[in-house]
Amino acid sequence: MTIMFHLQTSGTPRELGKAHGRRLKAKICQLLDHYRHGFRDGTGGWRKDLDPESRRAFSLKRSEMIEHIYPEACEEIDGIATGSGLPYEDIWELNLIYELTDHHPACSVYGFQDCNGHSLLGKSDDLEAVELSSNVLTCSEPKGVLKSLNMHFSGTIWTTCAVNEAGLAYGMTGLRAQHQNPKGIPALFLVHLLVSRCETAVEVEHLCSEYQISTNGVSLLIGDATGDLMVLEKHTTGQATRRPGPRGAALWQTNHCCDANLREDEDRNSPTHQNSLDREANIVNLDGLVPRTLKGLMDLYRTHDAPGGLCQHGAGGLHTDTAIIMDPTEREMWVTEGYPCETEFVKRSISVR
Structure with missing residues (x-):
């Protein structure tokens, strides 16, 4: 643990x-x-x-x-x-x-609306073995902006997932790029900005469109207290969004671009690229079996189906340091401290001012 x-x-x-x-x-x-x-x-x-x-x-x-x-x-x-x-x-x-550095992206996000129309979002955080225990669960009250419960990586301003007091939640995965854009900011800096400024998924989409990123994009699974749910891909060549179909349909992303227009600058030579494809294929196979409930989402992140299990114990050099489930309507986050298959999800809440 x-x-x-x-x-x-x-x-x-x-x-x-x-x-x-x-x-x-x-x-x-x-x-x-x-x-x-x-x-x-x-x-x-x-x-x-x-x-x-x-x-x-x-x-x-x-x-x-x-x-x-x-x-x-x-x-x-x-x-x-x-x-x-x-x-x-x-x-x-x-x-x-x-x-x-040649730091390679990881993590998987998956989410849906439950029977009450609430968005539920899941995220794994996959790290190299030497990086385990580097996550920081922070309750942050920045002066003059929105309070949030968020996950950081030690020593950085990266907000890899968050729920704020307005009922916005998101989790990110990394995307590789071939080139750099000197006019942009690091993608994980942009992600950090969102939790303090935005109250809805639509606001996230608009704010992201105002910025360019320097290299190595992100995908964001975003939900809010209205039940809205989307995936936003932000890359050096632009951004794209997608939403689920009928009530109960799920959205997911691993670590490769799903939007065809963003693939031009994608780096497919990353050592974790095949691992990303395997995880996506596994999610596709399991999707119809996942109950649209909090427990169903938790159980998904405990799976070890090979190849492509979401609870990773060294596959592709990756280890799942934590899994997080977010309920933006309730301003709640359920977090494991270690491999999801070995530890319980513990509820964390944020008070609304």
């Missing part, structure tokens, strides 16, 4: 970051040691021994570019560095690993 960090934060973006950095310094150091050998110089060439000044120069350049688009992200990352007492460039490198 893995251990999940629990954190409560409030205040300005910098104050949120400082609280995160103080609590998680040891875990952040462990992750930095793991990733450092693979950091790039930002142009695609390997620089295993990039000196601190060169790394800092790159981090400053990238942060200055992002600050013009999303200044709150830069403030929060600065806060993590201050709170942890770690070098600024270390924390920025950790937040930019999807731009700086």
Whole structure:
């Protein structure tokens, strides 16, 4: 069983970051040691021994570019560095690993409307073995914006799934790209913005359309308190959405583009690409057998059908660190701390102000 960090934060973006950095310094150091050998110089060439000044120069350049688009992200990352007492460039490198390394996407999302018309959303979080126990369940009260219960990766501002006080919920999966867009921001920075700004799935769609991403896109399974449900794919070449058909029909996504127009820049050479295809095929086979209930969704994330089980124990180098079920109508999240087949889903709720 893995251990999940629990954190409560409030205040300005910098104050949120400082609280995160103080609590998680040891875990952040462990992750930095793991990733450092693979950091790039930002142009695609390997620089295993990039000196601190060169790394800092790159981090400053990238942060200055992002600050013009999303200044709150830069403030929060600065806060993590201050709170942890770690070098600024270390924390920025950790937040930019999807731009700086051949870090491969994982995770699966699946959701539907139940018999009451409530959207239920599921997400697995699949990590490398060395990354296990890096998730942070955070109750966040940012100053002047929406309160949320969300999942972060240690040392970063990434919000990989969330439920906010307005009744918006989402879970993400990663998508690989072949090229970078220097005018964009990291996809996981954009995902972080959504939970504090949006109240409905439609608002998420509109806000995402205002931003370009730099590389390695995301898919988002999004639901809200009205029962609306959609998948949004955001890639370097644009975005696309899809909604379910009749009541009870499900939506899902793994780690490859489903929209034909977005596949042009998709990197299909990722070592996890076949794993993604296997998981999707397994979901297709199981879909008609999944009861449209909370328990049905929980049981899906405990499956080990090979190939393509959603509870992964090393397939493709991936391990399921946690599974999360979200009910946006009730502002609830059900979370496992470890492999879903071995641990119980525990309910977490967010109060409405």
